[in-house]
Amino acid sequence: MRQDTWHPADFVKYEALGNNYVVVDPRYAAFAPLPENVRRVCDRNRGLGADGLLYGPLPAADGFRLLTFNADGSECGGSGNGLRIFAWYLRESGHTEADVMTLRTPSGTSTATIVDADSGVVRVGLGTARPDSGAVGARGPARTMLREPLDAAGRRWEAGCVRLGSPHCVLPLADAPADAGLARRVGAAVSSHDLFPDRINVELLHVTDRENLSIEVFERVAGHVPASGSGAAAAAYVAHARGLSGPRVTVHMPGGRVTVDIGEDGxxxxxxxxxxxxxxxxxxxxxxxxxx
Structure with missing residues (x-):
């Protein structure tokens, strides 16, 4: 990564496993991150086309603060891929020369680490997983939702629901990995289920072995996408909590693969x-x- 090749820009677009974000730096931005502006920038026909927009760095007592927006202009608490992209932007644009940095979002504080500056490998902490109904935003009495019975798309599921930046509903498949068609059909039904009044992201999970998982992702705003960082983390957490995998796994998605590590504290x-x-x-x- 050579800092002397950097030139100020109105925007920078990055991708992580096909999940793409536009970074808008307030130093150069000529507009505020209003919903209508985010929608225009992310529009794939009349704008740049993106899954979302990262706005920052914003003033902070320490570390780097950012706001994350979905393509529809709504604010997102946090995105695993978005956080990794933003950390890379901070290094590439010269905001910091450190390998380890603190990122602050409305969902909390994350530590990002540049693992390999030549190939763009970034690790980010997503915080502690929260599998309770209040965190997930589910209707009904307070409860843990790691084995939640759910009727949708013509069958009963034993869903694992967890919040990691944003809410996720993980649906394990016993026989074979999901394909895009199944992900779209089931994802649309579960994401808009009455159980989740604010909608939810959906991951269809297949456990290959204790070190490898595969998922298809249906996001509550973007629909079927090639990859999701927080979705991969949610799927790994549910698999590990159920005893199906170890604390370190590789999660395979159509857009690529990531490594997820789960600590003893969650x-x-x-x-x-x-x-x-x-x-x-x-x-x-x-x-x-x-x-x-």
Whole structure:
């Protein structure tokens, strides 16, 4: 990573396993992260096209603060891939030369580590998993939701629900890995289920062995996506909590793979590659459409 090749830009777009975010730095931004602006930037026909927008770094007493937005303009508590992308941006743009940095989001504080500066491997702590109904945002009495009976898409599931930055519903499959068609059908039914009034992200999980898992992801905003960092972490946590896998696993997704580590205290970390896609400046016509 060579700092002398960096030039200020209005935006930078990165991808992590096909999950892509636009980073907008307040130093260069000509607009506020209003919902309508986020939607315009992320629009795949009239904007840059992205799964979301990362806005920062913002002033903080220590570390680096950021806001994460979904493509529909809603604010997201935290994204595993988004945090890794933002850490890489901080190093690449010269905000820091440190290998370890503190990231602050509305969901809490995370530690990010540049594991390999040549290949873009970044590890980020996602905090402690919370499998309780209050954290997940589920209806009904307070309860742990690691084995939650759920009727959806024509069958009964034994779902594992957990919050890691955002809420996730993990659906284990016994026989074979899911495909995209199954993920879209089941994901749409579960994400909008009455049990989850604010909707939920869905992961269809297949355990290959104690060190390897595969998932298909349906996000509550973006729909079927090639990968999700926090989704991979949620699936690994549920598999480990049920005794199906060890504390370190490789999670395989259509977009690629990540490593998830689970501590004895339930703290989860995520390691994988990040890559730049493009950086540039707003065309005058688009810039005029981005307000305040």
């Amino acid at each position: 703290a989860v970390s995520l390691t994988g590659e990040v890559g730049p896609v493009l950086r540039g400046h707003w065309a005058p016509r688009l810039a005029r459409s981005l307000s305040g």
